[in-house]
Amino acid sequence: xxxxxxxxxxxxxxxxxxxxxxxxxxxxxxxxxxxxxxxxxxxxxxxxxxxxxxxxxxxxxxxxxxxxxxxxxxxxxxxxxxxxxxxxxxxxxxxxxxxxxxxxxxxxxxxxxxxxxxxxxxxxxxxxxxxxxxxxxxxxxxxxxxxxxxxxxxxxxxxxxxxxxxxxxxxxxxxxxxxxxxxxxxxxxxxxxxxxxxxxxxxxxxxxxxxxxxxxxxxxxxxxxxxxxxxxxxxxxxxxxxxxxxxxxxxxxxxxxxxxxxxxxxxxxxxxxxxxxxxxxxxxxxxxxxxxxxxxxxxxxxxxxxxxxxxxxxxxxxxxxxxxxxxxxxxxxxxxxxxxxxxxxxxxxxxxxxxxxxxxxxxxxxxxxxxxxxx
Numbered sequence: 001x002x003x004x005x006x007x008x009x010x011x012x013x014x015x016x017x018x019x020x021x022x023x024x025x026x027x028x029x030x031x032x033x034x035x036x037x038x039x040x041x042x043x044x045x046x047x048x049x050x051x052x053x054x055x056x057x058x059x060x061x062x063x064x065x066x067x068x069x070x071x072x073x074x075x076x077x078x079x080x081x082x083x084x085x086x087x088x089x090x091x092x093x094x095x096x097x098x099x100x101x102x103x104x105x106x107x108x109x110x111x112x113x114x115x116x117x118x119x120x121x122x123x124x125x126x127x128x129x130x131x132x133x134x135x136x137x138x139x140x141x142x143x144x145x146x147x148x149x150x151x152x153x154x155x156x157x158x159x160x161x162x163x164x165x166x167x168x169x170x171x172x173x174x175x176x177x178x179x180x181x182x183x184x185x186x187x188x189x190x191x192x193x194x195x196x197x198x199x200x201x202x203x204x205x206x207x208x209x210x211x212x213x214x215x216x217x218x219x220x221x222x223x224x225x226x227x228x229x230x231x232x233x234x235x236x237x238x239x240x241x242x243x244x245x246x247x248x249x250x251x252x253x254x255x256x257x258x259x260x261x262x263x264x265x266x267x268x269x270x271x272x273x274x275x276x277x278x279x280x281x282x283x284x285x286x287x288x289x290x291x292x293x294x295x296x297x298x299x300x301x302x303x304x305x306x307x308x309x310x311x312x313x314x315x316x317x318x319x320x321x322x323x324x325x326x327x328x329x330x331x332x333x334x335x336x337x338x339x340x341x342x343x344x345x346x347x348x349x350x351x352x353x354x355x356x357x358x359x360x361x362x363x364x365x366x367x368x369x370x371x372x373x374x375x
Contacts (some may be wrong), residue, residue, distance in 0.1 A: 008040035009374065010086050012111075014102075015094035016075050017066070020045035020059045023266040023295075024118065024158070025094055027180045030057060032363045033370065042086055044079060048262060066262050076101060083109060090374060092116055092156075096146040103149035112373050115147075116156040116175075120165050123288035127208035130238055154373055156366070161291035173369050177295040179302035180359040186304030189348040191277060198229045199308075200276040202269050203296060205236040205245065205259060208289065210282030210310065212241075213330040215248060215255065218280065220336035222254055230280075233258040233272045274303060281309040282330040293318070300324065301357045306348040322351045 011033060013025055020026065020043050033039045034056060041057040046066065051059035060082055063071040079098055083091070083105055092114040093102050099115065106113050121143045125136045147169075155169040158177055162169070191197055199218060205211040211232065218230045232249070236242040236259045249255040258264070258272070273279065279300050283289050290312065297315060300307045307325035309315055319325040326343045329335070355361060 009038055009090065010042065010088045011039045011090045011092070012042045012044065012083065012086055012088040013092045013094065013116075014044040014062070014079060014082075014098055016046065016062045016072065016097050017263075018045050018094060019263050019265070020047045020051055020061070021265070022094075022263075023180065024116075024177060026057075027266075028175075028177075028359055028363075029092065029094075029116065029366070032359075032366055035363075036367055036371075038371075039090075042082070042088070044082055046263070072097075080105065083111075087111075090114065090370065094118060096121055096143055099146045099149050099152075103151045106151045112153050113151050114154045114156060114370075114373070115152050115169075116158070117162055117166070117169060118158045120159075120162060120288060121147075123165070126286065127206065127288050128238075129207055130240075154369065159292050165291075173365060175362050175366055176293060177298065178359045178362055179295075179298045179357055181302065183302050183353050183355065183358065184304045186349050187352075188350055189304065189306060190346075191306065191344055191348075193225055193344055196227045196229060197225070197277045198231070198275060199278050199280055200230070200272050201232045201234070201280045201282070202273055203234045203294075205232065205234045205241070206238060207241060208284050208286060210284050210330060211236075211245060212248075213284075214280045214282035215245065217282065217328070217330045217333055217336050218255070219252065220333045221340055222252065224337055226254065229254050229256070231256045231258065231272050231276070233264060233269055235260055235263045237261075270299075273299060273305065276305060279305050279307045280330075281307055282328075283310045283312075285310055285312055290314070297325075298357045301353050304349050304353070306343075308343060322353050323348050324353070 013030055015025060018025055030041050030043055034041055043057060044060045044062050046063055047061040048064050051061055062078060063075045065071040080101055087109055088111045091102055091111045093099055094116045102113060122140050125140055155172040157163060157172050157174045160174055201211060201214050221228055242259055249257050281296055297318060301324050308328045309325050311327040316327060328339050
């Protein structure tokens, strides 16, 4: 039974740099709560423009200048003001940056306090080559202090591996970043290299995610298959790396870049992914990445898109039952054509993809956890 507007439970879901319609924050957490008709939902997140009006969910901008330090500081004041204004009964923080103020205000406003742990933020510092050792130590110390604040009632862990990497985060609920949607019906896919094949690299573009290796590996394929196409779309946080990708891609008409300093809307990325016949996931296998399950693995499985991925036993096990992917050493470009021939020899999605790749298998656990927290 739904509640009338006056009796809806006010909820705030807040982040600083994540877009207000981030796929996890908006499409998964917020919409899952909205389905119950019990909550008045408010989302705080990055928006370069004034947030659009929505009759069911209120959106508030945390900051509008992505790289501006002053705006990031002001985001803290905006966050406090919105909490005082809304007086939520439930606060879900999707960034460590808000944790100290959220902890401080909890006894004054009286909300239940949830931390959505989307990343192992300390480990992720090793993925940023632009940070000096001194800066990494300073930021690492700030993250540790922020995540140790008292009063957090529940930790939502976006990866199974976080329960061992961050054992102090208790109590917890694992909510993996599974695909929000339905499984696309495909069966027995075999790619024909005589036809144009559209490849894609999507998401965050950085050295640790192997974007450069994926691009140069694809260039080798063009020597034998000049009719192939590659689209690279995503947010590139390192300006020098972005310039490097543009300079290299400009040499080939078959390589198309859609790169931004700002996060690219998820719908735009999904459009590219859905139109591709194969996805390239050239991650570097570092400690911060090795045990994770990238969202793209769930997305490609659900959409029936064969994946060329960096060798990783965890990912290979995930794809084994339905033959959804093929492992490639992207650094061995001299073997690219031979490896690609092996990829072409297989039949993909020979058995149905299980529904366990979908967000709806996580959703009920999340809804129940929040209901129990507020009861």
